[in-house]
Amino acid sequence: MDKRGSRRKNSQRKARAARAEAEGKRDFSRVKFWAKRLSLWGGGLALLALVFLGIAVAFAARSLPSYYQLKATQTAQTIVVRARDGSELVEIGPSYGRWLTYDEIPQVMKDAMVAVEDKRYYSHPGVDPIRLTGAIVEGVTGTRSRVGGTSTITQQLARNVFLNSNRTVDRKLREAILAMALEWKFSKEQILELYLNKVYFGGGAYGIDSASRKFFSHPADRLSVGEAAIIAGLVKAPSRYSPTADVDAAVSRASVVLRLMREQEKISASEARVDVSAVNLKQEASTNSVRYFTDWALPQLDLLLPETFEPIEVWTTLDPGMQKAATAAVAGNAPEGTQGALVSLDRDGAILALVGGTDYVETNYNRATNALRQPGSSWKLFVYLAALEAGYTPNDRVVDTEVSIGGWAPRNSNGRNIGETNLRTAFAYSINTVAAQLGNEVGFSQVASMARRFGITTPINTFPAMVLGSNEVRLLDMTRAFAAVSAGGQSVEPYGIVKVTTADGDLLYQHERARTTQLVPDHVARGITDLLQTAVQTGTGRAAQIGRPVAGKTGTTSSNKDGYFVGFSSGITTGVWMGRDDNRRVGGLQGGRAPAQAFASYMRYAVKDRPVEEFDVELQLPEWQLDEEDDFFFGDPDDYYYIDEQGNLIEPGRSEGPAGALPGQDGEENGLRPRVPPAGQRVPGQRTQPPTGRGADGAPQAVDDDFLDGVIGRDERRRPEEDRPSN
Numbered sequence: 123m124d125k126r127g128s129r130r131k132n133s134q135r136k137a138r139a140a141r142a143e144a145e146g147k148r149d150f151s152r153v154k155f156w157a158k159r160l161s162l163w164g165g166g167l168a169l170l171a172l173v174f175l176g177i178a179v180a181f182a183a184r185s186l187p188s189y190y191q192l193k194a195t196q197t198a199q200t201i202v203v204r205a206r207d208g209s210e211l212v213e214i215g216p217s218y219g220r221w222l223t224y225d226e227i228p229q230v231m232k233d234a235m236v237a238v239e240d241k242r243y244y245s246h247p248g249v250d251p252i253r254l255t256g257a258i259v260e261g262v263t264g265t266r267s268r269v270g271g272t273s274t275i276t277q278q279l280a281r282n283v284f285l286n287s288n289r290t291v292d293r294k295l296r297e298a299i300l301a302m303a304l305e306w307k308f309s310k311e312q313i314l315e316l317y318l319n320k321v322y323f324g325g326g327a328y329g330i331d332s333a334s335r336k337f338f339s340h341p342a343d344r345l346s347v348g349e350a351a352i353i354a355g356l357v358k359a360p361s362r363y364s365p366t367a368d369v370d371a372a373v374s375r376a377s378v379v380l381r382l383m384r385e386q387e388k389i390s391a392s393e394a395r396v397d398v399s400a401v402n403l404k405q406e407a408s409t410n411s412v413r414y415f416t417d418w419a420l421p422q423l424d425l426l427l428p429e430t431f432e433p434i435e436v437w438t439t440l441d442p443g444m445q446k447a448a449t450a451a452v453a454g455n456a457p458e459g460t461q462g463a464l465v466s467l468d469r470d471g472a473i474l475a476l477v478g479g480t481d482y483v484e485t486n487y488n489r490a491t492n493a494l495r496q497p498g499s500s501w502k503l504f505v506y507l508a509a510l511e512a513g514y515t516p517n518d519r520v521v522d523t524e525v526s527i528g529g530w531a532p533r534n535s536n537g538r539n540i541g542e543t544n545l546r547t548a549f550a551y552s553i554n555t556v557a558a559q560l561g562n563e564v565g566f567s568q569v570a571s572m573a574r575r576f577g578i579t580t581p582i583n584t585f586p587a588m589v590l591g592s593n594e595v596r597l598l599d600m601t602r603a604f605a606a607v608s609a610g611g612q613s614v615e616p617y618g619i620v621k622v623t624t625a626d627g628d629l630l631y632q633h634e635r636a637r638t639t640q641l642v643p644d645h646v647a648r649g650i651t652d653l654l655q656t657a658v659q660t661g662t663g664r665a666a667q668i669g670r671p672v673a674g675k676t677g678t679t680s681s682n683k684d685g686y687f688v689g690f691s692s693g694i695t696t697g698v699w700m701g702r703d704d705n706r707r708v709g710g711l712q713g714g715r716a717p718a719q720a721f722a723s724y725m726r727y728a729v730k731d732r733p734v735e736e737f738d739v740e741l742q743l744p745e746w747q748l749d750e751e752d753d754f755f756f757g758d759p760d761d762y763y764y765i766d767e768q769g770n771l772i773e774p775g776r777s778e779g780p781a782g783a784l785p786g787q788d789g790e791e792n793g794l795r796p797r798v799p800p801a802g803q804r805v806p807g808q809r810t811q812p813p814t815g816r817g818a819d820g821a822p823q824a825v826d827d828d829f830l831d832g833v834i835g836r837d838e839r840r841r842p843e844e845d846r847p848s849n
Contacts, residue, residue, distance in 0.1 A: 186300075186303055186304065186307055189308060189312055189316075192283065192316055193221060193316070193319075200213065200214075200218060200219055200327075200332050200335065200433035200434070200625065201213070201214040201420065201423075201433075201434055201435075201436060202214075202335075202433075202434070202435045202436070202625075203412075203416050203419075203420070203435075203436045203438060204435060204436065204437045204438060205438060205440050205441065205442045206437075206438065206439050206440060206441055206472075206474075206620070207441070207442065208437070209442060211412050211415075211416070211438070211440065211442070212412055212413065212416060213326075213335075213336060214326075214416065214420065218319070218320075218328045218329050218331075218332055218433065219327070219328075219329050219330070219331025219332030219333070219334070219335055219341070219342065219433055219625070220331045220341065220342075220432070220433055220625050220626070221319050221329075221331075221432075222315075222318070222319060222330065222331055222342055222343060223315060224311045224312070224314065224315040226343055227315065227318055227330070227342070227343070228342070228343060228344075228345050228350065230345065230346075230347050230350045230388075230389070231318065231330060231342065231345050231350040231353070231354070232314060232318070233383055233386075233388040233389070234347075234350045234351050234353075234354035234379050234380075234383055234388075235275070235314075235317075235318060235354045235357075236275070236314075237354075237379060237382040237383045237385075237386050237388060238354050238355065238357075238358075238378070238379045238382055239274075239275055239278070239354070239357060240274045240275040240276075241382070241386060242274075243274065243275050243276075243310070243314070244310055246274060247302055247305050248274065248276040248277065248298070248301035248302040248303075248304060248305035248306075249274060249276075249277065249298045249301055249302060250274050273297070274301060275313070275314065275317050276301040276302075276304050276305055276313055276317075277297050277298065277300075277301040278317065278321065278357075279301075279304065279313060279316055279317045279320065279321075280297050280300035280301045280303075280304060281297050282317075282320055282321060282322070283316075283320065284300055318330050319331070321357055322357075322360060323336075323353060323356045323357065323360055324356055324360025324361055324363075324364045325337075325360070325364060325366065329342075330342040330345070330353055331343075331433075332433070333353050333356070334349070334353065335433075335625075336366075337349075337352070337353070337364075337365050337366065341625075347380070347389060347393050348376065348380075348396045351376035351377075351379040351380050351383070351396060352365055352372050352373070352375075352376045352396070354376075354379050355372065355375035355376045355378065355379045356372075356375075358375070363375040373396050376396045377395065377396055380393070380394045380395060380396065381394060410449075410481065410482045410483060411445060411448075411449040411477050411478075411482055412440070412445060413482045413486065414476055414477060414478030414479065414482060414486075414488050414490065414491075415438070415440055415445070415473070415476040415618065417478075417486065417488055418476065418478075418488060418490075418491045418618065419436070419438060419473075419618035419619055420436065422618075422619060423436070423619075423622065426619065426622065426631045427622060427630055427631055430630070432624055432625070433624065433625040434622055434623065434624055434625070434630065435622070435623050435624075435625065436619060436622050437619070437620045437621045437622070437623070438473075438618050438619055438620060439468070439472035439473050439474065439617065439618050439619075439620055440473065440474065440475065440476070440618065441474045441475060443727070444466060444474045444475040444724075444727065444728050445474075445475045445476075445477075447475070447723075447724050447727040447728065448464045448466060448475035448476075448477045448724050449477050450723070451464065451698075451720040451721075451723040451724035452464050452477050452480060452698070452700075452720055453480050454720070454723065455700075455716045455717075455719045455720035455723065456480055456700050456716060456720070457700065457708055457709075457710065457711055457716055459702065459708070460700050460701055460702050460708055460711070461479050461480055461485075461489055461700070461701065461702065461703055462477070462479070462480055462489075462698065462699065462700045462717075462720065463477055463478055463479065463488075463489035463490040463493070463597050463698070463699045463700075464476070464477040464490065464597075464696065464697070464698050464699075464720065464724065465477075465490045465491075465597055465598050465601040465616075465696065465697045466601075466694060466695070466696040466697075466724070466728060467601055467602065467605045467614065467616055467694070467695045467696075468693065468694060469605070469608065469609060469614075469693040469694070469695075470614070470635060471602070471605065471614045471615045471616045471617055471636070472616075472617060472618075472620075473616055473617065473618045474694065474728065475696075475724070475728075476490050476491070476618075477490060478490045478491065478492075485703075487703070489597070489699065489703075490596075490597050490598055490699075491596060491597075491598050492596070493596065493597070493699075494580060494594035494595065494596060495594055495595070495597075495679075495684050495699060495701060496591050496592060496593070496594055496595075496679040496683070496684050497591045497593075497595050497600055497677045497679075497684070497686050498590070498591040498676075498677030498678045498679045498684060498685075498686050498713060499552045499554075499557075499590065499591055499662075499675065499676060499677045499678065499686075499713070500591065500600060500675045500676065500677030500686045500687070500688050500713065501573075501588075501589070501590070501591035501593065501595075501677065502549065502552065502557050502589065502590075502591070502675065503576075503603060503604065503607070503650065503654075503675055503688075504569050504570075504572040504573040504576065504578075504603075505557050505560055505561050505564075505569050505589045506545070506549055506557075506560065506650055506653055507572050507576070507642060507646060507650055508560075508561075508564045508565075508568045508569045508571075508572045509545070509560045509563075509564055510642075510645075510646045510649040510650055511572070511642055511643070511646050512563075512564045512568075514545055514560075514649075515545070515649060515741060515743070516544065516545050516546040516549075516649050516652045516653055516656075516741070517544050517545070517546065518544060518545045519542055519543070519544055520542070520543060520544065520545055520548055520556050520559070520560075521541060521542050521543075521556075521559075522534070522539045522540045522541060522542075522543055522548065522553050522555050522556055523539050523541065523555060524539060524555065525555050525558055525559055527558060527562050527586045528586060530558075530585075530586045530587060532554045532555055532557075532558045532587070532590060533554065533555070534553055534554050534555060535554075539555065540553075543556075545653070546652065546653055546656050547656075549653040549654075549656065549657060549661070550653070550656040550657045550659075550660055550661030550662070551661050551662060552657075552661070552662050552675075552676065554590055557589045557590065558586065558589055558590070560589070561586065561588070561589035562586065566584040566585070566586060566588055566589070567584050569584075569588065569589060570582040570583075570584050570588070573593075573603070575641050575642075576602070576603035576606050576607075576641060577599055577602040577603050577606065577613070577614075578593075578595055578599050578600075578603065579596070579599055580593065580594055580595050580596060580599065581593070591677055591679065597697050597698075597699045598616060598697075600686070600688050600697050601616075601688055601695055601696065601697030602614055602615075602616050603688075604654075604674070604675075604688045604689065604690055604695050604697065605690065605695035606641055607647060607650055607651060607654065607673075607690070608651075608673075608690035608693065608695050609638075610644065610647050610738075611640055611641050611642040611643070611644065611646060611647030612638045612639065612640055612641065613636075613638050613639040613640075613641055614638075615636040617633060617636075619631070619633060620632075620633050621633060643744065644742070645741055645742055645743055645744060648738055648739050648740065648741055648742075649739075649741060651673050651737050651738070651739050652737075652739035652741070654673035654674055654675055654689065655671065655672070655673040655737055655739065657673075657674060657675055657676070658672045658673060658674050658689065662676040662713070662714040663675065663676045663687065663689065663713075663714055663718055664714070664718075665714055665715060665718035665719050665722060666687060666689055666718040666719075666721045666722050666725075667722065668691065668722050668725050668726050668729070669726075670691060670692065670729065670734045670735075671691060671734070671735065671736055671737050672689055672690070672691040672725070673689055673690055673691070673737060674687060674688055674689020674690065674718075674721070675687070675688060675689065675713075676712070676713030676714040676717070676718060677713040678711070678712045678713045678714075681707045682707055682708050682709065682710065682711040682712065683701055683702070683705055683706070683707055683708065683711075684699065684700070684701040684711075685699070685700045685701060685708070685711045685712055685713045685715070685716055685717045686698070686699055686713045686717055687713050687714070687717035687718040687720075687721045689721060689725075691725055691729055691735070692729040692732040692733065692734065692735045693732065693735065694725065694728050694729055694732070696721055696724060696725060696728070698717040698718075698720045698721050698724075699717065700716050700717050700720070
């Protein structure tokens, strides 16, 4: 029984073992089956993925621009702006330097870039499998928080040219496909050439030539080992390792590059260190106020040059010393809380200095070329030009009295009228009532026409108040108008660019002096210069005196919102404006104070090396302004008899008008107050009659009947044609 039970148990065990073995064989076969299937599927999928990748790469390669098109796709250029003496004012970025071919690029620069950015560059197909595997492992294990640090030189080129800098899996995948497409289509030499001419090195510099010029002041084909290491080290973090921002950080990073180059046997041990003393970093000058000028001048290149992306040098008219003096003059004299602007022109229109505000960093709005502000009484330049052209002379008698023109009644700043005076005095003390009468007599449209003739480009209304400067103008335009007076009445065209060359010195543009036009006759130009000189000598502009002849005019608007002074001396014309951007009142601001003082401060420096020039104010009237008696008799009106407008004979010495003080130079042309004019008032401005000469004893000679008949109109046939009243 026991033996039978034992055999039965053995049989059961064997049966179970056999069943287990059979089941194990079946399971192994099943695993082997699925493993084989998965292997086949995986291989098939991998093969399919490779096919798709190959198709994607091939399609991308086919879609890529040609090598020459990639070279031409530069979106900016190096623009070096130079002063009139050739010194560098500023370098404008983003910029590209001169394109260097693979053979022109120093070998040390190529070795440095490959050593620090992609040591297996010459062996991978655009993507480095070793770096990629490491990145994947790090991503799976969580040792890195984002995908990055895997880009080869080819991938960086693909990103710089075709993609953005987002660190996403999708962008990295497209970057890898484009990199392989680049490797498919171009040689390693071509790719490295494209990369070194396009990669960003900071400070607006794209490409090694631009970086070399920016940081070391010479082309990239002259880079030393240390300089090449500094530039190669910038790619990782351009702002952090910029030599102009942090020399120590740049040298430390360059040392890492040199160590890698040494490990890859690209340089010797003696070369594997940076000699700081041998690296001459470019010194960058302050570009604060200069940018006002470049902001105005450089947009003109679009009109002056054909489309080009090559690096250029722009040679300008700006004088560095004068620019500094102008900046200091504006900043040092502008009242607290105000802005200031200054424009200075040479006799040919060349801009010597241009300041558009007190601080470019704080606000880059250019008040010298863009702001529209009222010029106040400096606008009277055009009123008196029109009057002189119409026949007035500086000595002609006018009357400062209350006046109303179409309901508009201007007043003088001190509220007083001095009665009879001459044109020169009325201009020097900026008498409003006389300017209003002159404008009304010659015609407001004629004044507007004169302003247009002298270069005012802004809209001009012809309401009577325009004679006091109610039209808004640009400071540059007003300075141009005064420069035309300084030039003897000839037109002046402001310009700031003398020539443009390539980085290699090839001439692209050369300024040609504009054809000049005589805007007013010589005697008109001399007459207005006489008036402008008197305004500085004895009138409202005395603060602008600099110890040599100066001619100019002040301007102050109502409620002291704007202060103006524009004048010239020794061939230099300068305009100054001060005020608030919000157009609010500025206490004590007048053209004869802060603006005139800033003018004087600047002009003392500007003309110091120029000879003193006396103004030509000798009046030589044209024949139409002279009759027979005028040619023979000419003298002081107080020395001879003359006839007033009622036909009364006035004895010598009796021509003075009502007593009254001249308007003070501190009070000017501000404000308008309606007044009722006296009954029968008409616009004065009559011309005085010529003298009759003196007798042998020196006493005034009496006039004869013929002369009296002629001047009072008793015999119209004997009266000179040009003195007859118009119909």
